[in-house]
Amino acid sequence: MELQGLKDMASQVRRDIVRMVHGCQSGHPGGSLGCTDFLVALYCKVMKHNPSSFSMEGKNEDLFFLSNGHISPVFYSVLARSGYFPVKELASFRQLNARLQGHPTTHEGLPGVRIASGSLGQGLSVACGAALAKKMNGDNFTVFSLHGDGEMQEGQNWEAILFAAHHKIDNLIATVDVNGQQIDGATKTVMNIEPLKDKFLSFGWDVIEMDGNNMVAVVNTLENAKNNHLRKGKPVCILMKTEMGKGIDFMEGTHEWHGIAPNDAQLALALNQQKETLGDY
Amino acid sequence: MLQDIQILNEKETRGGFGEGILEAGRRNPQVVALTADLAGSLKLNAFIKEFPDRFIQCGIAEANMIGVAAGLTIGGKIPYTTTFANFSTSRVYDQIRQSVAYSGKNVKICASHAGLTLGEDGATHQILEDIGMMKMLPGMTVIVPCDFNQTKAATIAIADYDGPVYLRFGRPKWPNFTAENQTFEIGKAQILAEGTDVTIIACGHMVWTSVEAAKALAAEGISVELINMHTIKPLDEAAVIKSLCKTGCVVTAEEHQINGGLGDSIANVASRNCPVPHEFVAVHDSFGESGTPMQLLQKYGLTKENVIAAAKRAIIRKKA
Numbered sequence: 339m340e341l342q343g344l345k346d347m348a349s350q351v352r353r354d355i356v357r358m359v360h361g362c363q364s365g366h367p368g369g370s371l372g373c374t375d376f377l378v379a380l381y382c383k384v385m386k387h388n389p390s391s392f393s394m395e396g397k398n399e400d401l402f403f404l405s406n407g408h409i410s411p412v413f414y415s416v417l418a419r420s421g422y423f424p425v426k427e428l429a430s431f432r433q434l435n436a437r438l439q440g441h442p443t444t445h446e447g448l449p450g451v452r453i454a455s456g457s458l459g460q461g462l463s464v465a466c467g468a469a470l471a472k473k474m475n476g477d478n479f480t481v482f483s484l485h486g487d488g489e490m491q492e493g494q495n496w497e498a499i500l501f502a503a504h505h506k507i508d509n510l511i512a513t514v515d516v517n518g519q520q521i522d523g524a525t526k527t528v529m530n531i532e533p534l535k536d537k538f539l540s541f542g543w544d545v546i547e548m549d550g551n552n553m554v555a556v557v558n559t560l561e562n563a564k565n566n567h568l569r570k571g572k573p574v575c576i577l578m579k580t581e582m583g584k585g586i587d588f589m590e591g592t593h594e595w596h597g598i599a600p601n602d603a604q605l606a607l608a609l610n611q612q613k614e615t616l617g618d619y
Numbered sequence: 620m621l622q623d624i625q626i627l628n629e630k631e632t633r634g635g636f637g638e639g640i641l642e643a644g645r646r647n648p649q650v651v652a653l654t655a656d657l658a659g660s661l662k663l664n665a666f667i668k669e670f671p672d673r674f675i676q677c678g679i680a681e682a683n684m685i686g687v688a689a690g691l692t693i694g695g696k697i698p699y700t701t702t703f704a705n706f707s708t709s710r711v712y713d714q715i716r717q718s719v720a721y722s723g724k725n726v727k728i729c730a731s732h733a734g735l736t737l738g739e740d741g742a743t744h745q746i747l748e749d750i751g752m753m754k755m756l757p758g759m760t761v762i763v764p765c766d767f768n769q770t771k772a773a774t775i776a777i778a779d780y781d782g783p784v785y786l787r788f789g790r791p792k793w794p795n796f797t798a799e800n801q802t803f804e805i806g807k808a809q810i811l812a813e814g815t816d817v818t819i820i821a822c823g824h825m826v827w828t829s830v831e832a833a834k835a836l837a838a839e840g841i842s843v844e845l846i847n848m849h850t851i852k853p854l855d856e857a858a859v860i861k862s863l864c865k866t867g868c869v870v871t872a873e874e875h876q877i878n879g880g881l882g883d884s885i886a887n888v889a890s891r892n893c894p895v896p897h898e899f900v901a902v903h904d905s906f907g908e909s910g911t912p913m914q915l916l917q918k919y920g921l922t923k924e925n926v927i928a929a930a931k932r933a934i935i936r937k938k939a
Contacts, residue, residue: 443721443722454718460713460717463682463690463714464689464693467687467688467694467698470690474694501678501687504678
């Protein structure tokens, strides 16, 4: 997909996110909007994957693991619009008997999801295991993962960061969404995790920084990471600067929209800011 | 027959695990072993020597080990995680719950040094709650084999079962009495002796203790039906119901808290199907402490004499 197509997709995904969260009056729009450009670039441009024939094992394709599972709206929208399941199913988000649970799960058999996430800090370990299995299987494809910056406060991440460097898991690109916000406020006031770059470097990772809300930068950085940084003996971390709530002006730059839904008037305001490019579900 | 049950030798159940994972590794190239700095204690040395590329050292980081194992299954591997039972369960319960059980991953959580018989290290390491925690997780299979030979057989068998398993075994040398090279059937109770006066249902080390108790009871003319319930979940409910209907009373014996263990599972089945007097040989809502395994079993009421007394109480209640 070329640049305009990716931008159109991102606009549609942002509409999906606010509509899904509005539809059930719950969910997490802030982080979802901030990570939209990243997930669109990954699924529509960078990853080699097989949406029409999903298999749990994912042999000979790139894999993605969402560790910060609360941004399920963006994950579901991108999965649906990549062809993993019907777009109209987005309307079932967080509804009883739905495959689109509040947080992603394999339990309901939703294509595209390979691990449950929601309880934070577990996804990097899983991604390490999947990447290690690819190495053991002689499968030269790549494992991607996404984590919140607040999520880095969970200790298990640091076990996994040690593990990945020690075992030279160099087919893994772990991206941290550095939006500086978490539920109780700014990350630096709740529990400062900076300097993240120095931390990853000192643990033996290759670190790349990226503007996560500039589609050109996201595509170029991800492709550069995939083509030039992997298989050199180190796991790769992308520190992705984003704005929580990106693309909906009244949701930007605040933690207030981490986990609340817009009302009818707010939804209308939001939809005015993102063009319907591919048709609403 | 009860009188035919004899000690073959005394061996650690964890040694059976070590031999079992080596054999499982030979039979299935997808079997991989992980440990959190306890490869020696879990008897992995032979596996590591034969399959160095299928061994993953995780360091003292159990939460990550569970997550890595879940990820490995996505690539078709059959990971066996190994550490002490405490660090296999309570330390990593949320990781097991979300990344393994809820995600339906084919991880084999292999836990040594369970219960009081860990001995001198004391209560920090003597987990007595693990069966309860693990059996509460939807979809989790819970296996507690009784001796070296059965632990080996169970370790081999779980590779062929697709789903999460908790396999619990122990530290000390213990009577090894079940058949060498036996076939292990998950979820199938092992009837060690048929009887009519009282049913004794045990798991793990307490099976041998119950064999000795049953022999002593037989010498007093009491006919014991003895069941080795090596699989706590899924429980062989049919075997329990059939036996309890026949004998009319039951004793459960386990190296675990009275809350949440084998006894609870049996009481659940009994109350729904065939309520009978039930006596529990278990640890009564207490932590353990330092001591030799035999001293601890004595102090916390997990001896042959405790099982015998419990059986007599159950029979008296039945007749009352």
